[in-house]
Amino acid sequence: MNRYLARKIVLYLLTFWVAVTIDWAIPRLMPGDPIQGLISRLQTDPTGAEELHGYFTRSFGLDQPLWKQYLNFWAGLVHGDLGPSIAYIGSSVSELIWAAVPYTLALLVPAIVLSYIAGNRVGALAARRKWLDSSALPVSYLLTATPYMWLALVLVYVLSFRLGLFPVSGAYDFSLQPAWTWEFARSFLSHWFLPFLTLFLVSFGGWAIGMRNLIIYELEADYASYLQALGAPSRLIRKYAYGNAVLPQMTGLALALGVIVGGALVTEIVFGYPGVGSLTIAAIQNRDYFLLQGIFFFIIVGVLLANFLVDIAYVFVDPRTRTGIQGS
Amino acid sequence: MSLAVDNLRVYYRTLHGDVHALDGVTFAIADGEIMGVAGESGCGKTTLGKSLIRLDGRMRYVEGDVSLDGDRLPVWDDAAMNRFRFAKISIVPQYSMSALNPIRKIGRMTFELLESRGVPGDEVRPELLRRLQLVGLTPDVLGMYPIELSGGMKQRVVLVISTLLDPSLLIADEVTSALDVASQRAVSEMLVEFRDRGFVRSAMVITHDLAVLYQVADTILVMYAGKLAEKAPAETIVHEPRHPYTQMLLASLPEVGVRYETTRLEGIRGRPPSLLEPPSGCRFRDRCPLASAVCEQEPPFVQIAPRHHVACWKAG
Amino acid sequence: MTTLEQSTELAAADAAEHVLPPRRRRNETLYFAFRNRKLVVGLSVVLFFLVLAVVGPWLTSASPFEFGYPLGESPSTAHWLGTTAPGQDVFSQFVHGLRASFLVGAVSACVASVIAMAVGFTAGYRGGAVDEALTMVTNVVLVIPTIAVLIIVAAYLHVGSLLWEAVLIGATSWPWAARSIRAQTFSLAAREFVSLARLSGRRGRQIVIHEIAPNMSSYLFLVFILLFGGSILIAATLDFLGLGPSQVMSLGLMLNIAVSASALQLGMWWWFIPPGLAITAIVGGLYVTNVGLDEVFNPRLRDR
Numbered sequence: 001m002n003r004y005l006a007r008k009i010v011l012y013l014l015t016f017w018v019a020v021t022i023d024w025a026i027p028r029l030m031p032g033d034p035i036q037g038l039i040s041r042l043q044t045d046p047t048g049a050e051e052l053h054g055y056f057t058r059s060f061g062l063d064q065p066l067w068k069q070y071l072n073f074w075a076g077l078v079h080g081d082l083g084p085s086i087a088y089i090g091s092s093v094s095e096l097i098w099a100a101v102p103y104t105l106a107l108l109v110p111a112i113v114l115s116y117i118a119g120n121r122v123g124a125l126a127a128r129r130k131w132l133d134s135s136a137l138p139v140s141y142l143l144t145a146t147p148y149m150w151l152a153l154v155l156v157y158v159l160s161f162r163l164g165l166f167p168v169s170g171a172y173d174f175s176l177q178p179a180w181t182w183e184f185a186r187s188f189l190s191h192w193f194l195p196f197l198t199l200f201l202v203s204f205g206g207w208a209i210g211m212r213n214l215i216i217y218e219l220e221a222d223y224a225s226y227l228q229a230l231g232a233p234s235r236l237i238r239k240y241a242y243g244n245a246v247l248p249q250m251t252g253l254a255l256a257l258g259v260i261v262g263g264a265l266v267t268e269i270v271f272g273y274p275g276v277g278s279l280t281i282a283a284i285q286n287r288d289y290f291l292l293q294g295i296f297f298f299i300i301v302g303v304l305l306a307n308f309l310v311d312i313a314y315v316f317v318d319p320r321t322r323t324g325i326q327g328s
Numbered sequence: 329m330s331l332a333v334d335n336l337r338v339y340y341r342t343l344h345g346d347v348h349a350l351d352g353v354t355f356a357i358a359d360g361e362i363m364g365v366a367g368e369s370g371c372g373k374t375t376l377g378k379s380l381i382r383l384d385g386r387m388r389y390v391e392g393d394v395s396l397d398g399d400r401l402p403v404w405d406d407a408a409m410n411r412f413r414f415a416k417i418s419i420v421p422q423y424s425m426s427a428l429n430p431i432r433k434i435g436r437m438t439f440e441l442l443e444s445r446g447v448p449g450d451e452v453r454p455e456l457l458r459r460l461q462l463v464g465l466t467p468d469v470l471g472m473y474p475i476e477l478s479g480g481m482k483q484r485v486v487l488v489i490s491t492l493l494d495p496s497l498l499i500a501d502e503v504t505s506a507l508d509v510a511s512q513r514a515v516s517e518m519l520v521e522f523r524d525r526g527f528v529r530s531a532m533v534i535t536h537d538l539a540v541l542y543q544v545a546d547t548i549l550v551m552y553a554g555k556l557a558e559k560a561p562a563e564t565i566v567h568e569p570r571h572p573y574t575q576m577l578l579a580s581l582p583e584v585g586v587r588y589e590t591t592r593l594e595g596i597r598g599r600p601p602s603l604l605e606p607p608s609g610c611r612f613r614d615r616c617p618l619a620s621a622v623c624e625q626e627p628p629f630v631q632i633a634p635r636h637h638v639a640c641w642k643a644g
Numbered sequence: 645m646t647t648l649e650q651s652t653e654l655a656a657a658d659a660a661e662h663v664l665p666p667r668r669r670r671n672e673t674l675y676f677a678f679r680n681r682k683l684v685v686g687l688s689v690v691l692f693f694l695v696l697a698v699v700g701p702w703l704t705s706a707s708p709f710e711f712g713y714p715l716g717e718s719p720s721t722a723h724w725l726g727t728t729a730p731g732q733d734v735f736s737q738f739v740h741g742l743r744a745s746f747l748v749g750a751v752s753a754c755v756a757s758v759i760a761m762a763v764g765f766t767a768g769y770r771g772g773a774v775d776e777a778l779t780m781v782t783n784v785v786l787v788i789p790t791i792a793v794l795i796i797v798a799a800y801l802h803v804g805s806l807l808w809e810a811v812l813i814g815a816t817s818w819p820w821a822a823r824s825i826r827a828q829t830f831s832l833a834a835r836e837f838v839s840l841a842r843l844s845g846r847r848g849r850q851i852v853i854h855e856i857a858p859n860m861s862s863y864l865f866l867v868f869i870l871l872f873g874g875s876i877l878i879a880a881t882l883d884f885l886g887l888g889p890s891q892v893m894s895l896g897l898m899l900n901i902a903v904s905a906s907a908l909q910l911g912m913w914w915w916f917i918p919p920g921l922a923i924t925a926i927v928g929g930l931y932v933t934n935v936g937l938d939e940v941f942n943p944r945l946r947d948r
Contacts, residue, residue, distance in 0.1 A: 011783050018788070141928055146923075161911070162911075222426040223430070229382050231414045254787070262791030262878075266885065281885065284799055285886070295792075296796045303789050
């Protein structure tokens with residue numbers, strides 16, 4: 001087990017280093033002068049602008065040699081300092097991100113967990129029942145092929161704009177303040193539901209298809225044939241097949257995280273949901289590079305952490321990792 | 329009479345038609361007998377073994393009667409066969425190395441299997457442990473995962489599990505094929521011992537390796553192209569074979585001590601006929617040095633001596 | 645989507661030994677191809693949109709960015725898909741967007757396939773330290789969420805053309821394919837015909853190109869199709885975020901503009917429904933085609 005997890009940790013640390021380096025390097029490859037862009041947004045007079053230019057260049061360390069900038073970048077990260085925001089002047093990037101993350105997590109976590117569970121169950125069932133296979137499977141293919149933002153658009157258009165069943169945007173009613181009250185909770189949930197549903201539906205499709213195929217594959221495995229030859233009831237065989245099929249699905253979970261995070265970003269934009277997604281579009285539209293870098297950093301850390309958690313869970317589920325022999 | 333098979337025909341469904349894998353075989357296995365089934369690849373021996381316990385998706389039962397200890401075995405009915413499986417007829421499959429669920433401890437899987445077949449684990453546990461010891465495995469094995477065992481160990485575990493309920497007939501399908509010579513001997517000896525101790529009443533050992541059968545089997549059944557060629561006690565088959573195919577098969581075996589310069593290795597020229605549209609008459613006709621006009625008629629599988637059956641016009 | 649990839653990989657890993665002579669095998673493949681409903685339906689949908697993408701721009705005189713048409717009109721004989729809020733022809737945007745999608749999908753899939761094959765074949769054939777190193781690289785790229793990298797890169801290095809967008813997407817979406825190809829190469833490299841080739845003096849690269857790759861050709865094709873579909877989705881997301889080429893009309897860009905122009909509030913369904921619908925149909929068609937082809941290539945899957 002230790003070997004398995006140790007390898008994973010090394011991988012994640014390496015990935016983290018690569019990602020942070022990309023995060024640092026890409027902006028420096030950008031043509032043009034970022035400080036100039038910043039200055040022009042502030043709209044000061046020319047002499048003031050020149051002074052500000054010098055000031056910012058020094059304070060962002062852009063006059064230092066590259067390697068020093070790199071080290072300073074790391075130093076900043078360690079201190080949790082991601083720089084100031086340009087789009088939201090006065091706030092630091094970390095502040096903005098910390099404020100947005102809970103909303104995104106509120107969408108992501110239930111969506112991932114529920115779509116995974118539901119998708120696996122339906123997929124496993126579809127592998128056994130022809131009628132479900134003929135209906136659920138094409139639907140699943142369509143769902144997994146649907147772009148998140150478009151499904152979001154369709155849902156909000158039909159259910160909010162036309163049928164008025166759900167609110168159109170935001171995380172809660174404008175008139176309310178976050179509080180532990182029923183009123184707020186209800187408002188929050190009604191605003192939360194459609195974006196959640198979008199994420200859930202698209203991801204569900206992918207899991208259902210995957211599980212169905214895996215179950216079919218497992219039901220043809222040698223251990224299944226052996227049990228059948230010894231007259232074991234299909235109940236037992238299915239149980240074993242399911243247990244084996246879950247393993248590649250878990251590995252797939254780690255990979256699917258990247259996709260669903262992207263989905264969450266665009267879904268939030270459609271619903272005006274104040275999570276990391278809305279922050280991202282604001283950063284892009286306002287050329288707020290510090291904010292973008294910070295968001296990127298956060299996403300990386302989040303995904304790596306989630307991956308690691310899944311790996312730990314995997315150790316408990318696949319005994320082969322515990323016996324000191326490498327699983328696949 | 330332990331097993332009686334009468335004119336069993338099982339075909340494989342393919343796009344191009346039915347492959348006549350097993351084309352009318354009739355034989356019997358007595359109580360306490362170990363019968364070996366030999367023949368080259370594609371002769372139908374594995375189909376025979378499989379069809380007695382479970383037809384897989386591609387197989388189609390055409391006709392024939394099978395009875396075990398006087399009971400008719402409904403081999404065409406998957407559900408009805410269930411009450412015979414494991415308890416009365418069991419199998420050590422060709423894929424024993426991968427027959428165990430990789431994510432279950434062996435003990436847990438075994439007991440779950442037993443419980444699902446209505447056999448309380450506690451009743452069988454002492455016997456299970458005893459048999460494991462017999463084949464050279466410690467009780468620790470029950471607490472291990474399949475990946476922790478070597479190929480030979482897994483083979484032995486499967487042998488113990490498959491025979492745990494003392495079946496009347498055990499089908500051993502190519503159980504020595506994937507093993508080294510020492511392990512082959514060990515497993516062969518185990519098979520015989522299991523029969524001697526009454527763990528299994530009779531056995532059908534399927535293999536292409538005649539040498540193994542000579543050590544293990546009481547009788548040997550030689551198959552060719554879906555039909556029976558010869559059946560006789562092991563001694564007789566090896567020393568006094570009457571069917572040309574059996575004779576050539578034995579002649580093609582390399583002997584210890586014989587060198588290529590003095591005696592060349594004789595193979596059997598040609599290949600078995602396609603079973604998609606099998607030829608009429610004797611199927612060995614095209615490769616047989618004794619073939620003549622009479623062989624255009626299919627020879628019946630008849631008794632030419634006590635306990636010796638042959639399907640050949642030239643052997644009578 | 646990743647689970648689709650996994651199951652294709654698993655099924656292909658059991659690719660049956662070909663028993664029939666090549667010509668009979670090819671005819672049998674075609675026979676199954678035409679009888680497979682998934683393949684036929686999926687391919688038809690994709691081809692329909694492909695034809696629309698090629699022919700569409702000739703069917704309309706309007707150019708996608710051209711203004712001057714009636715504002716926000718619903719579909720009519722003059723404007724088959726109506727007009728946008730600021731007065732552009734939606735149909736024109738739609739068919740040009742289709743073109744963009746197919747182009748990006750194809751180029752990106754090519755780029756990703758080439759990288760995946762290079763990495764997968766090398767790692768699978770060479771093994772050892774080379775394999776370890778390549779696997780580490782693959783895993784790193786795999787774990788980093790594609791969309792995050794694309795956002796960062798696209799935001800800073802403005803993507804000016806479809807080509808660059810495609811290259812970018814291709815350069816980040818190859819890892820899962822590389823892993824599968826590597827696994828397949830491992831098992832194929834252990835077979836006798838490769839040892840034979842090696843004995844007769846063939847060098848590594850030649851062996852891979854002439855012996856191993858042809859035996860995996862059907863699988864490589866399936867991988868390509870999945871990459872194609874995936875790339876279209878990723879491109880649409882990038883375009884929707886405004887990170888795609890702004891001078892080229894794409895389906896994602898249509899959605900982006902529609903949302904910011906309050907098409908939802910104004911009820912202009914003809915503006916934002918078709919683009920996403922097309923993407924869903926094309927990608928869905930590709931996935932279904934993929935499954936159908938899988939069944940055609942692997943007889944074991946057919947009996948279901």
